[in-house]
Amino acid sequence: MNYFELFDCPVSFDLDKSELTQRYHSLQKQCHPDKHANASEQEKLAIVQKAAQINDAFDTLKTPIKRAEYMLQLRGIDMQHETKTLQDPMFLMQQMEYRERLEDIKTSDNALDELMAFEDDVATERKAMLKQLQTQIEQLTEQADLAAADQIRKLKFIEKLQQELSRLEDELVEY
């Protein structure tokens, strides 16, 4: 049973998040270990495994990048254990510029404001990239799938950058 089947929904990038959440809740109301506190040990093991699978499925389906990666995996493109690196000089160049901007902020007098502005810029870019990813995924050609895989790799760069920005924010905002 793949994750879409588990949640009984069509294999699509465009999922209704509230509908998905509702199904998740229905599944957990049935399968959560607390609903089987008096079951035998063997059943408990099966229940824990099923509940874990449901949690993993929900996490995969609700997160756009993970969902796209999973869809590609169903189409035979496995990115989980890949060692392939991104070949896009323009994009990589821009990442280097971002890194420099991050370093500059650390020593700036107006660090917090600049950081917030930077975070907004990155968030806007991420949104645009996700939109592009959706178009690629929906084309259903091999070429578009490969482009989507590249897009996911780029988005992972962006996510990592966002994590670093948020770490810096933690350091700057001394409550």
Add this chain to the structure above:
Amino acid sequence: MALLQISEPGQSSSPHEHKWAVGIDLGTTNSLVASVRSGECLPLKDETGEVILPSVVRYLAGDEKQVGQLALANAELDPENTIVSVKRFMGRAAKDAKASFADLPYQFIGEEDALVALQTAQGTKSPIEVSADILTELKERAEKTLGDELKGAVITVPAYFDDAQRQCTKDAAELAGLKVLRLLNEPTAAAIAYGLDSGQEGIIAVYDLGGGTFDISILKLHQGIFEVMATGGDSALGGDDLDEAIVVWLKEQWQLTDISPRLSRVLTEAAKKAKEQLTDNDKTQIVVELDDQTSKEIELSKEQFEALVQTLIKRTLMACRRALKDAEIETDDVIEVVMVGGSTRVPLVREKVAEFFDKEPLTSINPDQVVAIGAGIQADILVGNKPDSELVLLDVLPLSLGIETMGGLTEKIISRNTTIPVAKAQEFTTFKDGQTAMAVHVVQGEREMVADCRSLARFELRGIPAMAAGAAHIRVTFQVDADGLLSVTAMEKSTGVQSSIQVKPSYGLSEEQIANMLKASMENAKDDIRARMLAEQQVEADRLYESLTSALDADGAAILPEAELAELRQSLEQLKSYRDNGTEEEIKQQISALDTLSQNFAAARMDLSVKQALAGQNVDEV
């Protein structure tokens, strides 16, 4: 619906029988037990009418011990043998305890990474045993009050407790003879106490400043589902630290050096009293008798106290900020803030929390009792008294799990705030030709270096077929159950020969150790250990018999071929006969045989129930 039947096996035989279950708040400073009676969950009182049991155990020479108020009263007299706030030592390695608690009057025992133990007049006592003594006291209180044996207990732990601390808590409960229905996170318990009371929907924050730990949890309540969105905190920051800040100040003011264990206790108690006084007063007098019988007196004002603890409170708010961020919400999204723990009575704490969340925190349920009450409600549901309950708790892993890689670095396997239960698999390969074994080191924590994380387990994978480097594929699965406890299984899958191993983390107690300790404590109580163990197996057999019978009745014919169904039924009857006439060992073996035999059936039923869960929703599908 069929699955609901198997979760309530007691129902088929006697539907109206009430099963007693309790919630226990095993706190750093105080412990409580609560139970649902006549539909209401209330803390249970001791003979003197007290609800709170100080978490203190004193071991006297011989085999007498004192627990609670009596032990606390004697703490100053006999500090070395009176274990106060034992929760701080749960699941801690000896070297950490020795480093962190050097000032305490205890003699810590243990090598480096081994679990710490304490030297007392009754010999070495592990924190697990000390906690078990506290739990036993509460269990006896409950059984006396409720007039019957307990069928199960929910024990609360700080959300921020790591795997070792949780495992030790569960071991302590088992040692006390309690059937643990669930380990429940304290903030989640508090949310249940408030949530079920008001039937509220939306996002709530639980600020829990306990005696020794600080937790912040962000929960979403929706149609009976309690979903923890994020949790954070500090397992080494608590109300005790507010007292400690006063102690440090007193030592400075009076220029005290060379503090005796007795004086150390006296100062701590005086500080605690002063903190409590300053809740309703602007100043307080602190009077302490020094070791040379001279008396010292000093005034502490509210402003002075607030200046002393300001940084500590700031640290809790930093954790709140991080938790909101992890939950990806703003302070405005939070509709209620629940306060838990005695130290949230400190006015500055309330003030700062109100300021941070921009709303008055909820304090209508006694902050000392709210956790036990929530746990009691959950215990009542889990034991099967409320089959129609909609309540589901979706909790999260508080700290990331990872493994050590080259160069002492951590590779994360499961990140913190992932909803549990969770299972993640990781593939490993050999790096030398002909390599047949490899070591895996599991750690918990957020830091990049292994040395900065908590070491959970080291295990070896053996029997890997000799192959060229990189050819073997070993799949290691990390599973965390609903209690937040980890188990690891490993499998070599490249050769078709699949070997599977079960790995238990290296701390905590083995089943044999628990059995031995139980036996020792039973001998003291002149109880009959064999009778008790037989009774336990009989209960286990009844449970299995009823649940499997009703499961087979419901779905057996649909799922299993006739021959397998007949075999299972026959095996069940065998179990029944052993249950009535067999030895403890025979029952045990039959249970495990049946467990293996019903494995495929259990898995197939889960798939069936998943389909049923969504069946109702297909109708209004868009």
